[in-house]
């Protein structure tokens with residue numbers, strides 16, 4: 001499987017690219033800074049250059065992909081403008097490129113709270129509004145989507161055990177290792193198409209938790 005991970009040098013993305021490369025996928029990561037290429041190559045991934053904000057379209061980078069993953073983010077230090085151009089605009093550009101090229105599979109890293117952005121305050125409000133709108137746009141796109149909404153991310157070592165639930169409104173941490181493991185499994189599990197799920201640390205093995213996912217009725 002050829003997978004393009006957008007935001008390829010991100011902390012989750014690098015872990016995901018390594019897992020995909022190790023299982024034999026063609027793992028490509030989109031980066032905007034050429035100096036980050038070596039870090040991708042070190043985990044067996046192929047760097048692809050492109051800037052989500054500067055590029056008019058991502059079709060050149062998406063071409064050849066069987067699936068795309070949105071793992072980019074403007075980051076906590078950014079203002080509302082970059083949340084609009086990266087967290088929302090970048091995700092929408094990726095959706096449009098996938099639609100134009102007939103790439104059906106799209107896995108989104110969203111966030112807890114995106115089900116109720118209006119409940120947020122401070123810098124979380126524009127962030128969650130951007131994430132919620134990006135998710136809505138993807139869900140309406142007709143693509144084969146899975147939206148994964150992790151809780152607060154940590155750099156703790158992964159446990160390989162998680163809680164994945166389509167009941168929204170939870171709040172708990174999860175390690176980036178475990179998020180990456182879930183995303184790798186989701187990409188290879190077609191029954192997760194149409195699912196919007198929250199993800200926390202838990203006690204169910206990743207594979208079992210992903211295989212059990214079904215779209216909420």
Ligand SMILES: NC(=O)c1ccc[n+]([C@@H]2O[C@H](COP(=O)([O-])OP(=O)(O)OC[C@H]3O[C@@H](n4cnc5c(N)ncnc54)[C@H](OP(=O)(O)O)[C@@H]3O)[C@@H](O)[C@H]2O)c1
Pocket residue numbers: 006007008009010011012013030031032033050051052053054071072073074075086087109110111112149150151152153
């Ligand atoms: N932090 C949390 O607790 C939390 C909770 C739930 C969900 N999330 C979501 O999870 C996502 C992934 O987390 P993470 O920790 O892996 O993120 P991260 O390490 O901050 O990675 C984000 C990546 O996005 C890239 N990026 C930013 N602007 C770009 C642009 N214009 N074009 C191309 N790439 C661009 C960055 O590249 P540069 O190096 O070029 O800037 C960076 O590699 C976050 O972005 C967030 O939306 C976070």
